[in-house]
Amino acid sequence: MQELQLRDIHEAVRPAFWPPAAGWWWLALAAILLVLVLGWWLRRRRRYRQALLKLFDETLAQAADNPARVLAISGLLRRAARRHDRAADTLEGEAWLAFLNQGLIDAPFKAEVATLLLQGGFRADVDAQQLQVLQALARRRFLLWMGVRP
Template sequence: MVVATLILRDIHQPSAPSWWPPAPGWWLLALGILALLAGFGWWLRRRRRHRERIAALFDGMVDAAPTPAAQVAAMSELLRRAARSRDANADRLKDAAWRAFLDQGQSLPRFDGELGNLLLDGGYRREVDPEQVAQLRPLVRARFLEWMGLR
C-alpha cells in the first residue's frame, strides 16, 4: 500500500493591493488639489492683469498730456484720486498737509524740496522743466500704485 503524504504549507497572506488604480478617495483628493491650483492660478492672473491695467491707466494719462505742465497736472490728479482710497477727504488737502499725507509712512520724505513744489504747483506753471517731470514721474507712479494696492 502506498501512502501519499500531503505536504502542508503555512497560511498565505493575500498579495498587497496594487497601487493602480487608486481608491476613489485618492481621486477626490487629486481633483481637490487640482481645483485649488487652478483657482490660485486664476487669482494670480487676475491680480496681474489688474495691476497692468492700473499701471497702464497712469502711463496713458500722463503720456497723453501734451506739455510737461499738463503731465504734472495729470500726475497730481491721479494721486489725488488714489489718495481717496486711503482717506475720503485726502483729495481736499492743500500745501503742507498734502505733502505730509504724501510722505505718510515713509522714513525719508520723498516729496520735499523742488519735486514737492513741482507736484504742488507744476500744473499751473507756464513752463516746467521736462527733466524735473522725468524725475518726479517714478516717485508719483510708485506712490500711485502703492495707494491703489499694487505694491
C-alpha cells in the same frame, strides 16, 4: 498536552498602487482646483495692474506740456488717495505731502519733488529730469494706493 500543527505564515496581498483610494482622488481634485483658482486670480490681478498702468500713461500722454503733466500726476494721485481715504483729496500743502509720504519708508515726496508737485502745474518751465523723478514716484504711489504692487 496536545501538539498543534503549525502552518507557514502567508502575507496578505499588498494593495495595488493603482487605482488610488478615493481620498487621493479628492486630494488631486482639490489641488487642480486650487491651481486653476490661483491662475485665474493672478491673471485677473495682472490685467488690473496693466489697466492701471495704461490709465496712468494715457493720462500723462494726453497732457500737452510738462506743467500739464504735473497737474495730471496730481490729479491721479488725488484720485487714488480718495480710494485710500475719502477726505484725502481735500488735503493741501504740507498735509498733502505728509499724506503722500505716509507708509513709505524713504518719504520720497520732499524737497524738489514736493515743490514740483505743489507748484509745477503753475510754472511756465518744468525741468524734464525732475518731472521724470516725480512721474516714477507718483506711479509707485498710485499703484500702491490702488492695491497693486509696483
